[in-house]
Amino acid sequence: MMKLLLIVVLSVSISDCKYQTGSLVTNEKWAFITRFCFLSQDGQFEYSIQFDKSYAPQNLLLYYDSDTQWPAVYKSNKTCPQREAVLSRKMNQIIPLDPKDFGSGCEEKKSNSSTIISCHQARRFHSSRERWWFLAVSNCNSTKGLNLEYRFLMTNGPSGDYWHEHFSADEFYILPVLMAFCVVYMLLVLAVIICSMELKTRQLLHATYKLFAFSVYLQQIGIFLQIVAYIRYASDGVGILRLRNLGRFFESASEVVYLILLLLLAKGYTITRGRLRLASSIKLTIFMCVYVVTYIILFVYERLFFDPGEVLYIYESPAGYGLVTLRIIAWWMFLYATIFTLKHYPEKATFYYPFNLIGTMWFVAGPAFIIAANNLIDKWVRESVVCAVQHFIALSGHILFLVLTVPNKANKNFPYHVRTTQIGIMELGNGLAGNSTLDHFGHHPYAPGGPMLPNVDPHWPRVPVELFTITSTIHTESASLAVPLRPTSLRPRLSRGRSTYTANHLVVHPEEISAMDYTSLDVPALEARNDIVPSREDIVPSICDIVPAPSDVVPSAPPITSIGSKSSSAINPAPPSAPAPSILTNGSAVTDEGGAEDSNPAPSKPVGFKEVRFSDDDVVPSKEKAL
Template structure:
């Protein structure tokens, strides 16, 4: 199941890396429509600027550049209004309508080409408003019967050249680059700590599968942040969006999130803490749940790429897949709570671990959906993206840091959950035993009794594990059928004990009165081999 998650998301990320779209919007628009949305940008007041270039044939009627701010956009976009009604929402006085002709407003000049005369327009526009606002840029040609035909290039900026965090970024994205850089550096340090702890645990034969999953989560999230740093750094430098790189980074973060939730639910069921294996029904339930969880994440990203309309300032979770993901996360929390409470009742010696584990990760499970809902309904659109980026990464790293503290190996850590060595396999026969240092898992060939073997998911050296098990066991070797070797004597038939008749033939003859001959009389004693001796041992 874990391999399926990794392969699926890596494949999807490699596909997504092939696509990238520029924020410097450029294109050749040909349509029969008289009104067309181009792009959007969140401009700062008195610092936001738009540099444009337009070129279109004069045989088309005058084409206008239309600038809608956020309060008016909802009335114009996808409302069924005609071209004239959409243009009437704007003010000529506030320069929200820029005619692209020789009127002087659009700064256009005529150009003679082989196929006729064109208008070529170049200008720099500065935006002034009471606050940072979303501005939506569209083209209109309400008096034409042909529609729109125009070549365009738009460059939207906030601030002057050299302002790395502001110049090319929309106002809602100003601090995303320093945020992802900060969390990337934090995860580099966290990864080093986890690796050091993992080494200590491996030397003590306590490097369990769940901790390996935790390390995988750390490095997957760290690599996702690394891709985001690259993407946002290139965007801040060139002004072109690195959509593919951003998407790949978020996919690695999603993979980390899926694996971490899986690890929490496995530990809530006692895996690697009070049991070495999962029952087959539980394994099937987990496999189905996390397959749906992974598929929903994939649908969420595909829905964003294919269905989301750039004319609407949407959050990634404002979709059916997003709502489904929130619901699945809460279902996972319910599963986590039920499993943990059952284990806490049946294994009371693990209270020091399970109580803080339950309290903190209940808060962690709910922090994600609460953050999503606040982002959708409370946070202003012009600050939402950078705020959500910071909060979501903070919630994630808090969950990882707490787990690192909870599982640190040390005499002072009463919450330390691992007391069973990796070479000790628990029996899954329905009668679970309290697993601690005084009551270790049973050792032997019991690992194939029930259910799949999750212990082998992250095994790096099977030979050492088998050697350790051979050294730990004190039981005699068995044959292929699981039977103990037969007791035999060199003079007895192979594979069985000598019968009573055979044994009696070896005894000396009795006297007439039924008494044994005297010890000194050796005439009646056979000169054969001495009676067979049997080496007694415990087969327990």
């Protein structure tokens, strides 16, 4: 659908270029050609017109935007003489294209079979204020209609005046305004990239924040493309109309993406839930499709039905007012969803109260300004004012949302507390992760400045302790511990498809454990450490022991649970009177070749470990129990 919108926007060919050439062939006696907004003193109009003498005499008519002139004659039932009667010859509003008229700049040129009248002249406009001027051609006595070729150059400044020469008076400040917003958006894009990297490090870069970043990028691209088109326009008075329309497309896409973002966050997506209900998803999809289709109709209407003889704003159409109506409906949807999200998650009030205010301002400001622009703003300044205000509304929405979600310790409004990895696990598993589900996250306000784990692994920097810390206990699908022991160390190999998470445990299946060559361990380095928990002895024939992670990364261990088999045998610990197996420096038990423990094992000095005995509760000893 967005591709269709792009095609429609690029096909819009309404041109307001001020260096205009063309030909006029009509059976009418009076016809409109073009319009331009001239300054009160510096406006200049230069024309070159050619036509066959058989169509003479033709007149060039200059109307301005007073109610008694152009609005009184355009699209009226007045005859050709009546339309000429509202003009003043003393004010040079009627230019006879006749060689006999000294001020017309016309002369006759003979050709092989006909006589051509060629006219070339320039006029300067003087008025009390900036005015829209409308150019028309007439021949009230003609029986064949009108036929001529023309070239018009309309300027508002001396040659070389880059900022004014080719621009209509209502467009004077568009290029500087776009450049200013482009600079601000460059800084905003940089800030968004930095925040995105920080959120990605914390595993909090959710889909909604990616939508926000995408909206900012689209807006910046759209502004940049329009700047390029206007720079070319300032140079030659023609510009690159398709490039300008492409920039408008990117800005429209940015608005649509930002609208989706606000509605999704209002429903709590990625903040209080990992997915929307099916009914909500269908309603939101239908609404956004209608919104995009209305946008397409808006550009199509501009292409097919906008009359260049009228100074119209793009929203001065049925599609424009339809888009305003949809924005109001979206605002009510936004308020409704926000209220119910706060009802179920009141601890998120620090985010949703300012978010509701920002969203309301964004939703209301757009339609309110559109209505004001259509009815209250003067037409000779409307284009520049509309450009500045619309970009300011978009920029305000982006900046306020960025401030609201900046991952900083001082930001008490930060909304996210569930990690992207947790949502991914819930999507791949049974939809559970601790006390959170895809439909309802746990009630946990995020603390961006929470205490960090001491001496954490360098691959997990800046991780708050309270956020989804996984203990070191590893559960296996074992049936019995009454198996021979082997001096082999194993380490878990996590399989994304098989490993599961329960409320407080990381569960690993036996087939997901791979052997580790303990002979390659750096024994002297291990001897220097006193914080390594001793390994657990083999509990199935293929498993001997598991070396837990260091205690500076892993907290205490909850009880082990057998989940694989429907019936699990009781674990038979050694009698209290029997001596526990000695622990080697690599954490393995000493056994004989037959698998039974030596009744009189040679004394072996443990390296950083104490003797460990397994209790009746089948618990893999944590560091606190082992040391």
